[in-house]
Amino acid sequence: MFYDQAKIFVKAGDGGSGIVSFRREKYVPMGGPDGGDGGRGGSIIFQADEGLRTLVDFRYRRHYKGDRGQHGQGKNMHGRGAENFTLRVPVGTVVKDEESGEILADLTKHGQSEIVAKGGRGGRGNARFMSNTNKAPTIAEKGEPGQEKCLILELKLLADVGLVGFPNVGKSTLISRVSSAKPKIADYHFTTLVPNLGMVNIDETGFVMADIPGLIEGAHSGAGLGHEFLRHVERTRVLVHVLDISGSEDRDPVEDFVKINKELNLYSQTLATRPMLVAANKTDLSGAEGNLAKLRETIGGSYEIFPISAVTGEGVEKLLHRIAEILPGAVPLEFTAALDEHRIVRPEENQRFSVERDQNGIFIVKGKEVEKHAAMSYLDTEDGLRRFQKILKTMGIDDALIKKGIKEKDKVLIGHLELEWSEGI
Template sequence: MFVDVAKIYVKAGDGGHGAISFRREKYVPFGGPDGGDGGKGGDVIFVVDKGLRTLLDFRYKKKYVAMSGENGGSNNKFGKDGEDLIIKVPPGTVIKDAETNKIIADLKDENDSVVVAKGGRGGRGNSKFATPTRQAPKFAEPGMPGEERWIILELKLLADVGLVGFPNVGKSTILSMVTGAKPKIANYHFTTLTPNLGVVDLPGVKSFVLADIPGIIEGAHEGAGLGIDFLRHIERTRVLIHVIDASGIEGRDPIQDFYQINEELKLYNEKLAKKPQIVAANKMDIPGAEENYKRLVEEMSKHNIKVFKISAATNQGLKELMQYVAQVLEALPPDEEPIGEFYIPEEKKFTYTIKRADDGAFEITGSFVDRLLLSVNIYDSESLKYFHKVLERKGIIEELKQMGIKDGDIVRMNDFEFEFIE
């Protein structure tokens, strides 16, 4: 089974919590704070493995979670960092953010890698909050949550040259004759249900990778037949060999076939139709093919496209075709064109909103509030002083004043309420 698209959920590890601890040693009855920091959460990292060919593993496993960092301990012991989660993918894998459909990474070469979800930072232990005036802080910082997201994996074959054309025109036979690949071949449409790759390595021909793309039919750009699932594989190729049945044995006109296939390429992605093309007039061993070959040569001369007379079944003209393809590849500049819009992650910030509730209280909600309440001990005076200082630094106190808060008004933060006093 060939799987070339997968949607999966990834989550990096959460940071470990900072510890609240005090030295308790003999002869040191009132030791200072010694709570250690929490460990960092593990990242989720994708790495190219040349031994892989499909995304089949992701068909059955959809959720990938990295290890969280360990909590801090006493005696200023730091929590252990969570282990990174390494996920291996085949070369040619494009990773997209599922929400925006923008590209996070394009992994082409061996050992290419990308961090798709960063682990959360470990929280600071209470020893980090000690000051000359706050000598025994009874609060610590929670670990930061690890990043999480749904992503889409798309596999696009890394081939130099793609064989395109209608079903049953002989693409698989050509691949089998000029490479060591052994694709399934039979005389019916859509024999090739998955793209096949092979390396052309003939005497006197500089080697290159050739892909047999499943047959394209009218409406393929909209998903008809094998459609979009396989059109994406042509995007990676630098040259297209357009295989045409010159015999017309199935009742189709070779010239009409050429224009129809190109129209599908253009409708899917206009850049595809602009790739260098070479026409391979196949099945020349069948009577009646010669007349169509002459028509093809005349028509293709209008587009400055070279036509090769071949018979894949008898190996006629295949070496000459491959020699010419190698020359065209040699003359082309490296293809470094981006394959789409890249994803730019937003800066993560803890935010809040303030609104007036129906009962007159000032309600403060948001990720900033959630994290702050996890950090403080509301039953400890030192901790509450730190809590008030954070509200001042964040600008919340000033914002409340601008909203008209007065002494005695209630401020509500999730389940925690307090009276405002100037």
């Protein structure tokens, strides 16, 4: 089975925690702080591998977690950083953030890699907090939590030539004749439900041909699994529009040509500039001659038309020779669009945090900076608690809570940390 989409959850490794430690040496009764820092957590990396063809591995495992960094130790020994977690995906995979829709990676070359979730930095040990006013700090930091995201993986096949057209026009028969690909072939619509790739050798050169499942009117808006199929057309350098020139299903080949081209243009305007050849298939059936003459009269001035019979092989070699001629001049496709066009840039908010009160009377403080401090602070020492309280006061969170009407013993939630308000703190 061909899997070209997957939804997974990734969690980068947390940073290792710093440690509170003091020198303990003979004849040194009051040694200074020597707590080491924690190591950085492992990041989640995606890497393109040309040996893979589908996203099937992500069907059976959907959760991936990076290792956390090693904790710091005494004697100023820092924790070791964790190894990054590398996930191999087929060349042509696009990685999107499910929540924002932002494209995080577009992997189009073998070996190309991108970090999609960064590991948390290690927390600082108490040696970092020594100052002229505090020679023996009992302050340290927990490791920063690693990034976590729900991701959508989409595989867009990378092929030199893409066969497009309505269902049952002979695309699968054509690719089975010119390559070793063995797609399912039958006389009914949507026999092909997944793309087929075939290697074609002609004129001492080779190219990859993709049989794209049949499109229908409205495909650009998702009709008939249109988006599932059209994404694979984007990565082809040359398009071959296959028509049933015999009109064997009481359809007009000229109207079919116009409809499919309209769907391609509505889906992506860049497809309108892609080189396109027209393969007028099924010339071995009755009615082909009249429709072929009509097709040449209508579009012959704009497109090269090649009468072929995928069943008998008539005209196929001429079509392949022409494809081999124009491929060197076709623009290599690395991206369907610049990554920056899909990257969402959000302006920095003037408001560093927000304070709300839920229906249970709990005050909820939100904000990336304050939630990070809450996650990394040790509150089990007097120095650590005092430092965190100073951070809240300096940021203006105390004043904001008072304005909201907070009272003695009211609950305050910051990230996963729950606190109790006390007057005078």
